[in-house]
Amino acid sequence: MTQILAGFPDILNLLTLAWIVAGVAIGYLVGALPGLGKATAVAIAIPLTFALPALLAIAFLIGIAKGSAAGSAVSAILLNVPGEPSSAPTALDGYPLARQGKAGKALKAALFASVLGDLGATLALVALAQPIASYALAITPVEICAVLIFSLTFVAGLSAESLAKGLVAALLGLLVATVGLEIESGLPRLTFGDYRLFDGIPLIPMAIGMLAVAEMILQAGNRAALDQQAATVAKGVHPDDSRMTRDDWRRAAPAIVRGTAIGIGVGILPGLGASVGSFLSYGFARSRAKDPGRFGKGAIEGVAASESADNAVVPASLIPLFALGIPGSVIAAILIGAFMLHGVAPGPLMFAQQPRLVGGIYAAMIAASLALLLIGLLFQGAFARVVRVPTRHVVPVVLFLCVIGAWIEGGGAYGVQVMLVFSVLGVLFVKLGFSVVNFLIGFVIGRAFELSLRQSIQILGRDPANLVSHPIALIFLAMTAIAVWRFTRGARRATRQPEET
């Protein structure tokens, strides 16, 4: 607390506040563009901060990360195109709400859930960063491996047409993550002699291809029907359609609280990331609902659950970064580069050596949460107008922005080629009922999963019986078995019902 109090005077000046607001605004704008998520936004903004002092630079980049995490809900709700994978569950209920003429309500629910989730997780970061270090040190690779297996299985059951297809998608994602030089031996894997593959397949062009370009291709193939839907979206005229009513708050508030807690928990555990958090939160909200049948058809608590967890993961993933120097997410990994660029080494020593900077970062993060609320409330009306734009205008512009994003993140034409290959794969996945999101999660956690698997095998001495000495891992493996059983049983019921009727 003393750190944060010492930090506020450092950020309460016009210049620093302007950079924070600019970061959040740019992040919100970029996040709202399909396929351009927080990792892209932060990565391409790092060169902008070369000339800035450390606090300004880090506050600006964290503002971008927070803004884009919240902004990604806009395209998910209005276009059914998640700005990034973690917003995919937001689209499940946000887009149906938009089609019912309640885009304004869905956007406000997403904004409030984002701000509250983000603020809650920032306060958790302030409170827990130092104490959590001692607990995090007790988590061994065996537990991490078990948690990752559970997460993949759980998300597979939720996000795909069937558990089997969800698992296939995750396994293919893990396979693609192995392309490149192997971690331990440095030997090339599945590179076919192409040196560009030695560093692995770049994440951002792949994600842009599978999510955004694939969606544009599908929209191009269904443009007549989609333009009709867009016309329907614009017809909501009742005042309650564009604001959060008391009843909406009653439904959304518990989902936001739970989502924030889930987001913090997922963010702290390295490797899981915002997608796991938002899907877990969405699934949990659905399982706790009195009428789960509303989910997928426009449940406001679905949007709130997903967005609160998604945004809570960003600050929470900085907890292991600040406490141990370990990045808990892609965004934390990118931020390490920015920290090092400005002469700051994230880790336990940072608290002792640069307490004033840590306090300033904490204060800037809280200011960014408030800026997020302000910018969201002021500019949501402008974003909501996107629904009136016909598909024949949206597709060319989004395709153009996708190409630019892939070009920047993939190192030129190679990035665009990667984007195209995975856009075709993404279309096939969607049409055949496989989960693009699960594929991407498998890919993102692939390296961490392989490392923890290898270390686990060595720690356990190649004898599964030694798992007895890892009760937390056993609990997660048991939960995996239960999830498989539940999802398989659920699928059988879903199959039987139409046949009976």
Next chain:
Amino acid sequence: MRATQMFVGLILALFAAAMLLWLIPAQIPSGFAGQLSPRLLPQITMWGVLGLGLWIAGTAVWGRGVPAHRPGVFARAELVALVVLPALVLVALWVLTLAGPLAAGTLLVVGAALMMGERNPLALVLLPAGALGVGWLLLYRVLGTTVG
């Protein structure tokens, strides 16, 4: 529907079998003595895909586990878009090397708009102007980077 599912399951199983028997041994060295093989995770994933592919095909054959939501086969317009949009991007990449980002960006936006059925001349001028303007502002002014 069942035929599609069976076909998809078999394709997955065949892909996994080809990976296990041919591609992984050919493309991944077996590693050094005393270390876990670099082939470990790729082989685990492919054994998983092989089993699940056969499971998907099997459930389709026996009519169980085929979900209520049935993905449609490709519509003709979707197939056209699947070929034309990626082809358009590739042509734009080629034009980029010949004529620079302005021509490539214009070709990409106008080509996609025409493919989407836009015929209004004003829209065909304003769309690329707006998109390229935003791109220029974002890349060249705000981010200070370049394309091309």
